[in-house]
C-alpha cells in the first residue's frame with residue numbers, strides 16, 4: 235500500500251490506491267454524506283483522498299426499528315477523489331464540547347447518526363465499513379474520556395489496548411472474508427502508541443491513523459510512531475502545525491477548508507510566501523468594489539463580497555473551490571520542497587512570514 | 590433604435606408557435622426560451638460557468654434586490670451586473686415594482702410611483718418609473734422591464750382599468766427616462782386583468798410605443814388556467830409578429846408548452862430552482878419527490894436518458910448520480926440542492942430546446958401530443974385540451 239525511503243524528518247512516499255500512485259505528503263478531504271461540503275463533483279479536480287463517515291449514511295428505515303442501518307455504497311458518493319477511505323466519526327467524539335466516551339463495552343460503540351446516538355456492535359460497524367468498497371478502512375479505537383490535563387490509570391490503558399487490539403483483529407478478519415486485499419489502518423493515540431503495543435499490532439495493519447488523546451485534544455498533539463508504514467494525521471490542525479507534523483514524518487493530513495469557506499474567508503497563503511496575507515475575509519467592506527479576481531478563479535472579490543452579503547450559497551461554492559485549490563498547491567509545493575531539500579527552510583520561512 | 594433583432598426562423602403550420610433567434614447585446618437567444626431566475630446575481634449555488642454549461646443564454650436578476658445589495662453606487666462603480674458576476678451572456682431585469690408589491694405589505698401606489706417603507710430603516714421610499722429605469726441602466730441588463738401598476742390578477746372593477754392606463758403613462762415615462770436605448774432594450778408590459786377589451790386597448794396603445802419587445806403581465810396570480818390561456822391567446826393575436834412576446838412568471842412545463850402554442854416566446858419562473866431546494870426533481874413524467882424512502886438505493890438517474898451533467902453517465906462525461914444518492918443529500922446538504930438545481934434548470938432549458946427543434950421541423954403538434962401523453966397519460970387537463978384545440982392542436 236505504501237512505500238517510503240523513510241528517514242528522520244519530512245519524508246516522501248508513494249501511496250498506491252486502486253492501482254494508481256499518490257505521492258506523499260498529501261491530503262484528504264472530509265465529506266458530509268459523501269460529498270465535499272458545497273461542491274458538486276463537476277466543480278473541482280479530483281482530490282487525492284477523501285474520507286467518508288458511515289454514520290452519515292445511517293438511517294432508521296422504519297418507524298419501529300430501534301437501530302439505524304447503514305446503506306452507504308461507494309457508488310453513492312458525490313465525490314471526485316482518487317482514493318476513498320472509511321472512517322467512523324467515533325474517532326473524533328464531540329470536539330466542540332466535552333469529549334465523551336462512545337465505547338459502550340468490548341463489543342459495542344455508540345454511533346452518532348442523523349437520528350441521534352445509538353449503540354452498534356463493532357462487528358456490524360466493521361461489516362458496514364468494509365462492505366462499502368472503499369480503498370482502505372480505519373479501525374476505531376477505544377479511548378478514555380478525560381478532562382484536559384488529567385491522566386489515565388494503568389488499568390484503563392490496559393482495557394483500551396485490549397479492545398483496540400480485538401477490534402483490529404475483527405476488522406482484519408472482516409476484510410479477509412469480505413474484501414480481501416483492502417488495507418486496514420489502526421487508530422492510535424498517545425496512550426496506545428507505546429512500542430510494546432505497536433509491535434503487538436504492527437503485523438496486522440497497513441498504516442496508522444494518529445489522533446490526540448482525549449485529554450490533549452485541544453493541543454492537537456499526535457503521536458508519531460517509528461514506522462515506515464503510512465502515517466495519517468487524524469487531528470484537525472492548523473496549516474502551521476501541518477508543516478511541523480510533515481517535518482516529523484506525517485504522510486497524510488486533513489484539509490481545513492470548510493470552516494474558512496463557510497465564514498467567507500479565502501485562503502491566500504502559499505509555501506513560497508509569494509502572497510502577503512495568509513487569508514482574506516471577503517466579508518470586509520474593503521472588497522465592496524474590488525474587481526480584481528480571487529486567485530486563479532474567475533470570481534471578482536466584489537462579487538464574492540456581494541454574495542456573502544446577500545447570503546447566496548454560491549459564495550460558499552466559490553470559496554470552497556478556491557480554498558481547495560490553495561491547499562492542493564500547498565501540498566504540491568511541499569512535495570517539491572522535500573524533493574529538492576528545501577522543506578525545512580521553507581517551512582520556517584512560512585511560519586515567520588504569515589505568523 | 591433598438592439593441593435587439595428578432596428573426597422568426599420557423600412557424601408551426603397549425604398553431605401560433607414560432608421559433609426565432611433574438612439577438613441581444615450579449616449574444617443570441619434561441620426562442621422559445623425559459624429564463625432561470627438568479628434573484629441576487631446568482632442562480633442558487635451555481636457558478637456562472639455551470640449555468641453556461643447548461644446552455645443558458647439569458648437569465649434574470651431582480652432589480653429590487655440588486656438595488657438593495659450591492660446597491661446602485663456599487664453597480665455604477667464596478668460597471669454593472671455582467672461585470673460583477675462575470676457573466677458574458679444576457680441578463681433580463683424586472684422593474685422592481687412587482688417585488689415591492691409582493692414582498693412589502695405596505696406598498697402604496699400613486700400616480701408618482703410605488704411607495705414603500707425601506708426594509709433598512711422603515712423610512713418612506715418611492716419607486717418611480719424614472720428610478721426603476723435608472724437602476725436598470727446601472728445594472729446594464731440587456732432587457733429591462735417598464736415599471737407597471739400591478740394589481741392582483743383576480744381584481745375586478747375600475748381598479749383594473751386605472752392600473753392599465755397608469756401602466757401606459759408609466760411606459761411613456763420609462764421611455765423618456767431610459768438613458769441607454771442603444772445598448773439596453775426596454776419591454777412594455779400589457780395589463781388589463783382578465784378583461785379582453787382592456788387587454789385589446791392596452792395592446793394597441795403599447796404597440797404604438799414601439800418597444801423592442803412586449804410582455805404580457807398581470808397573469809400567473811392565481812387565475813384559472815382557462816382565463817390565463819384566453820388572455821395570452823387574445824394578446825398574441827394583437828401583437829406584431831416581429832417582436833418577442835414574454836409571458837412573465839410562467840414555469841410549469843405544461844404551461845410553457847401551451848403558451849408556446851399560443852404564440853409566446855419567453856418565460857421565467859423561480860419554480861424549478863425553488864422546488865429543487867425542497868428536494869423535487871422535474872421530469873417528463875411529472876415531479877419526483879426524491880426524498881422519499883422508496884428511492885433508497887435506487888440506481889436510476891433522476892430521469893432516464895437525461896443528458897444533464899448530474900444524470901449523464903460518468904462514461905459520457907457526466908456525474909452519473911442516482912436517485913438513491915440524491916435522496917440522501919436532498920434538503921440536508923447544499924450539494925443536494927445544487928444537484929437538483931442543475932437538473933431542474935437543465936430540464937427547463939432542454940424542454941424549450943426540444944420544443945424549438947420540433948417547431949423548426951414542423952412537428953410541434955406531435956411533440957405536444959407526446960408531451961401530454963408522457964406527463965398525463967390519457968387524461969390531459971381539460972384547460973390544456975381546450976386551449977390547444979383553439980390553435981388546432983389535438984391532444
Ligand SMILES: [Zn+2]
Nearest residue numbers: 895897900932
Ligand atoms: Zn438530469
